[in-house]
Amino acid sequence: MPAQTVAPSDVRAVRAFNRFYTQRIGILKRYLDTDFTLTEVRVLYELAHRPPLTARELVRDLELDAGYLSRILRRFEDKGWLARERNAEDARQHLLRLTEAGYATFAPLQQKSRDEAADLLRTVAPPARPRLIQALDTVHRLLEPPAADARRIVLRDPRPGDMGWVVQMHAELYAREYGWNSEFEALVAEIAARFLRDFDPACEKGWIAEVDGERAGCVFLVRKSATVAQLRLLALQPEARGLGLGGRLTDACIAFARDKGYRRMVLWTQANLAAARAIYASRGFVLKESVPNEAFGKKLVSETWELRL
Incomplete structure (x- = not known):
């Protein structure tokens, strides 16, 4: 399929929104004023919400550099938040899972994220919130449309x-x-x-x-x-x-x-x-x-x- 042309004004609009939103949610700082980066918290989120998975799956699903992810996982192991276990289906791969200490570390981060999202929504008048949620859903579906079926x-x-x-x-x-x-x-x-x-x-x-x-x-x-x-x-x-x-x-x-x-x-x-x-x-x-x-x-x-x- 030939590349679609994109109007310069549309590019400027997307970049302007990116600047606005990243500043609004504090992504330019350490994540939620903690010692974690956004990427580290996202890795913790995946480990907390999914069955044990491999580093290769994290690289693929989060589109991360393998070396960068390896450094993050090493830090988590050093802190006692991450455990590795042998993958019965592929001995060359280890399955990654959070330890109890890992879940204890992630839980307040998740709650703080929920609180931050709630605080952001409180700045929008209640009658207007459905429009905001609908707009967010529209952006999600247009940038990542589900399969036709x-x-x-x-x-x-x-x-x-x-x-x-x-x-x-x-x-x-x-x-x-x-x-x-x-x-x-x-x-x-x-x-x-x-x-x-x-x-x-x-x-x-x-x-x-x-x-x-x-x-x-x-x-x-x-x-x-x-x-x-x-x-x-x-x-x-x-x-x-x-x-x-x-x-x-x-x-x-x-x-x-x-x-x-x-x-x-x-x-x-x-x-x-x-x-x-x-x-x-x-x-x-x-x-x-x-x-x-x-x-x-x-x-x-x-x-x-x-x-x-």
């Missing part, structure tokens, strides 16, 4: 506030990726308002896709006539792509339309939306009409697709 994916009914998000997501996404102007945002807002105002649960439905508890995509099926349903506003956040969500949302629409007795499904899209077109084609939709036009500040080719149910 471990993601928690839910398709649910729209809730109050979701339609505003649908409009915002579409406007931001298509402006950023295709340069579409506010005409498109106005169109999405009109579709969303019509869905809310005229919604008939007997023959229409909307889905919001969540990935790990975060809104990640949407689609809507509306009544065009007694026999024809229309798929509208299929979209995914960039970080949710590659999970098969676009197909799942489209399949949900098709299944609902068949269950309600519609004979055809139609949709309107643009020729440059290649990913969406591939989903429609793979589900049996057929391109019925293609019309060059100017819309959303661009020269486009509008398309009408149809699926016989």
Whole structure:
């Protein structure tokens, strides 16, 4: 995969946050005003919370230099905090575990760390704390996303506030990726308002896709006539792509339309939306009409697709 370009302004933003946060949590000093470095405490943490493990596993999991880790372990042994035992599965490796003295040394460090975290949270007003925790979780998941098969994916009914998000997501996404102007945002807002105002649960439905508890995509099926349903506003956040969500949302629409007795499904899209077109084609939709036009500040080719149910 080719290297992705990164904007200098984004790099500056990350570095500025790093400077702010490392100073805020006191990482530039000795850890929590003790005689330990942050790395030493992290090694103690791993030894305290995991079954006996090898130095090689610590090097791998903490991404440490082997020589540096060896010096830390030697210090722990000299203090009587660390014991080594023969590894029955590999005689060349020793298993490392904390001694009772090691656990006694680590316990107050862990409590002090908890107290420091609680003190930091107390500086944030209680109503704002969920936003902070959510933001921290978002950073964690974006920098270290779980494997695709471990993601928690839910398709649910729209809730109050979701339609505003649908409009915002579409406007931001298509402006950023295709340069579409506010005409498109106005169109999405009109579709969303019509869905809310005229919604008939007997023959229409909307889905919001969540990935790990975060809104990640949407689609809507509306009544065009007694026999024809229309798929509208299929979209995914960039970080949710590659999970098969676009197909799942489209399949949900098709299944609902068949269950309600519609004979055809139609949709309107643009020729440059290649990913969406591939989903429609793979589900049996057929391109019925293609019309060059100017819309959303661009020269486009509008398309009408149809699926016989």
